[in-house]
Amino acid sequence: MISLIFWAAAIVPAGQSFECTPIRVWDGDGPVWCAEGPHVRLSGIAAKEMNGTCSANQPCPDASAIEARDTLVRLVGRQTGTSVEGHVLVNGPTLTCQSVGGAGGSRTAAWCTSPTVGDLSCAMVQSGTALRWDRYWRDHRC
Template sequence: MLILLFAAAIVPSGQTFECTPIRVWDGDGPIWCAEGPRIRVSGVAARETDGTCRPGHPCPDADPETAKSVLVDLVGVRTGTSREGHALVKGPTMHCISTGSAGGNRTGAWCVSPKSGDISCALVASGAAARWDRYWGNHRCRDQP
């Protein structure tokens, strides 16, 4: 399996794609996929790694390490930590729908994991992330893509 850690193309909005998670940065991503994309979980906001919330973003109560751990558990199993601070993960392939660019080299996406269902909805239900109405739109929680 080829793992792309440096190049990450943006998946066009509306396109479905698969993501086998290999790394997680914080509670709302990016999730690095073995297939190449880096996913910013759509419709939610989590605290930054330093514990702050960006101005204009919803701010959940969960601390950043808890939020990151919840996301890791939703997409797979933690296998270690990279020297950059990413949680290294091994998880089942998720099915995702792109919402387009999420800034930088990140693709915004709604993803469903065979392990935990709709990732955005599970993050909100857990309290690890806050629903971001500006980006949530008419999304409906689901178990299948």
């Protein structure tokens, strides 16, 4: 049986705040699957895709996709396993997120804050595993 978690998630409307209890992480800029339903793509940053590439229209960090993904996993909580699809299963505190709207597919682009590490987009840039993507960063402050 396929888990319901893989069915299309509703996109949280831009400007709306929501909670996200992380349960899965795909790569360094998301999506992060939330127990509450949304799939969050972290706003304002770019990390390598899991196949080690970057899209031509986005910044491309030196850090590997695995380094970026593992950094995000540590920032949102602790790894509890790996799914058969390759997602890292996580357990961590509930994040507070602010939607900026759709991010393609069934993903919500959002700025998310962890009660333990603060702003996740800022933390990923500070780690060196993701780069600030000025097109989407706009006037965000760390």
